[in-house]
Amino acid sequence: MELAERLRLGTAPGTGMPPAFEELFRKEYPRVVAIAHRVVADSDEAEDVAQDVFVSFYRKHPADAHYAAPWLHAAAAHAALNVLRARERRGRRDAFEALRRDAQAPDPAQAAETAETRSEVRAALARLPDRSAALLALRYSGLSYEEIAAALGLRQSSIGTLLRRAEDAFRKEVTR
Amino acid sequence: MSDIEEMLSVPEPKVDTERALARLRARVEAERIAPVTRGASAPRRIAVNIWLKGLAAAATIALVATLLTVSGVAETILTIFEPKQIVAVPITMNDLQGAPSFETYGSLTWTEQPRPYDVPDVRTAARESGMTVLIPGNLPAGLGAPRYGVMPKTTATFTFSADKTRQAAATLKRTPPPMPANIDGSKLFITGGPAVVAFYDDGTRPTETTGASPFSGMPRLIVAQGKPPVVQSDGVTVEQLQSYLLAQPGISPQLAAQIRAIKDPSSTLPVPIPVDMATSKKVTVQGVEGIFVGDSTGLGSAVIWQKDGIVYGVAGTLTEQQVLAVANSLR
Numbered sequence A: 001m002e003l004a005e006r007l008r009l010g011t012a013p014g015t016g017m018p019p020a021f022e023e024l025f026r027k028e029y030p031r032v033v034a035i036a037h038r039v040v041a042d043s044d045e046a047e048d049v050a051q052d053v054f055v056s057f058y059r060k061h062p063a064d065a066h067y068a069a070p071w072l073h074a075a076a077a078h079a080a081l082n083v084l085r086a087r088e089r090r091g092r093r094d095a096f097e098a099l100r101r102d103a104q105a106p107d108p109a110q111a112a113e114t115a116e117t118r119s120e121v122r123a124a125l126a127r128l129p130d131r132s133a134a135l136l137a138l139r140y141s142g143l144s145y146e147e148i149a150a151a152l153g154l155r156q157s158s159i160g161t162l163l164r165r166a167e168d169a170f171r172k173e174v175t176r
Numbered sequence B: 001m002s003d004i005e006e007m008l009s010v011p012e013p014k015v016d017t018e019r020a021l022a023r024l025r026a027r028v029e030a031e032r033i034a035p036v037t038r039g040a041s042a043p044r045r046i047a048v049n050i051w052l053k054g055l056a057a058a059a060t061i062a063l064v065a066t067l068l069t070v071s072g073v074a075e076t077i078l079t080i081f082e083p084k085q086i087v088a089v090p091i092t093m094n095d096l097q098g099a100p101s102f103e104t105y106g107s108l109t110w111t112e113q114p115r116p117y118d119v120p121d122v123r124t125a126a127r128e129s130g131m132t133v134l135i136p137g138n139l140p141a142g143l144g145a146p147r148y149g150v151m152p153k154t155t156a157t158f159t160f161s162a163d164k165t166r167q168a169a170a171t172l173k174r175t176p177p178p179m180p181a182n183i184d185g186s187k188l189f190i191t192g193g194p195a196v197v198a199f200y201d202d203g204t205r206p207t208e209t210t211g212a213s214p215f216s217g218m219p220r221l222i223v224a225q226g227k228p229p230v231v232q233s234d235g236v237t238v239e240q241l242q243s244y245l246l247a248q249p250g251i252s253p254q255l256a257a258q259i260r261a262i263k264d265p266s267s268t269l270p271v272p273i274p275v276d277m278a279t280s281k282k283v284t285v286q287g288v289e290g291i292f293v294g295d296s297t298g299l300g301s302a303v304i305w306q307k308d309g310i311v312y313g314v315a316g317t318l319t320e321q322q323v324l325a326v327a328n329s330l331r
Helices: A003-008 A019-040 A043-060 A068-090 A092-102 A108-127 A130-139 A145-152 A156-174 B003-007 B017-030 B041-068 B093-098 B122-129 B162-171 B238-246 B253-260 B320-328
Strands: B078-081 B085-091 B106-112 B117-119 B147-151 B154-160 B187-192 B195-200 B221-226 B230-233 B268-274 B278-285 B288-295 B301-307 B310-316
Touching: A019 A043, A019 A068, A019 A108, A019 A130, A019 B017, A043 A068, A043 B017, A068 A108, A068 A130, A068 A145, A108 A130, A108 A156, A130 A145, A130 A156, A145 A156, A156 B003, B085 B253, B085 B288, B085 B301, B106 B162, B117 B122, B122 B147, B122 B195, B238 B253, B268 B278, B268 B288, B278 B301, B278 B320, B288 B320, B301 B320, B310 B320
Parallel strands: B085 B268
Antiparallel strands: B078 B230, B106 B154, B117 B147, B147 B195, B154 B187, B187 B230, B195 B221, B221 B310, B278 B288, B288 B301, B301 B310
């Protein structure tokens, strides 16, 4: 147990939430939201995804597990992709509305255009195989090859190749 | 920026981690979600948590109730609690379980969060805390060099809320006495710390004891020192508050009597002693009166005292003699 964690014991009045978990939450929450946001392009929805991800980690894994961060990163990508696919299934109109909320632009026409572009891009992402979509989500959220390999259970040496393939497939889907 | 990066770009989300954590806490509590625990370490951690949660809960009751025994109405910001001495307040497991937390009566807002952090050595600990850090001259054999942690000075504001009290009571299906109107919305300003803690380990795993010991899972020796908490009020009717708080469901008549019996409540820091797990007695340490706490399994000991405006504590999986020797050797 870390020194800081020991000192924190008992600083969460009213809940039995382990201090180690709160520490993990504080450290990883922004990253988990960023990954989900990259996929769903809606900050409220991204925060909802992050909450679900942390709850399922809390239920199943000890906070000091060595795999905590990679687990959270992978779960964020997969959960966000599920949300994205569900949104696509409900129809493009729904997807567009969700994105327009998040597309902040001074001019409504410009906001609509941004939302339209983002909506098309997300539709393409939703059509990609799960691993390729997750690879793109993690890489463009700023994770290193090492972190992506740990999250998706891949060899670090193969990330470059897999990423290039995923990018090619993505470009094809966008221009389809 | 690559074409893909541009396609996937989104505005930087504004993330409020503390608010998100509060949301998660509320959900975990509302849905009663239990965290997974790791095999053998679970009972130890639970024991420590119960002890510390109980300590926090009991300290809350004792502190709030204590400061309310000061008579008179505070017209302006008034220091109503500044401990100069300590006293043991025996509490039972029932007191712990029934004890309402601070959050039951209103909301606690940290103006400065209690964020402890590790520091490399005693000199840094002293510089960061602004205190002279005492070092034991006498250590039990086998203990290595300590690791230091510093908790900076923290401040919090507590605002009483009648609404929140009603909601908490409704959840528990209990009827609390109504909160007097002038208490609703009044504020307490709480300052604690800074504090420095030194952890000594002997390279072995913490002694495995039963879950009944509050000392299980702790390092061999902990030496801590800190500025005691100070509480100020923006003006409440204290007699009303005292009778209101001590009449809350969950506070046993015995505990209420113990708190009422504290002679000089505005300058006495109550130290809750879980009587089911530990025993306590008065001892002389560093030339002043302190409290010795021994756990019922005989494996752990602690001594707490206050001197020159600083509260000190020495605890560990050590005998009474060893703990007192360490405490008396602090220079």
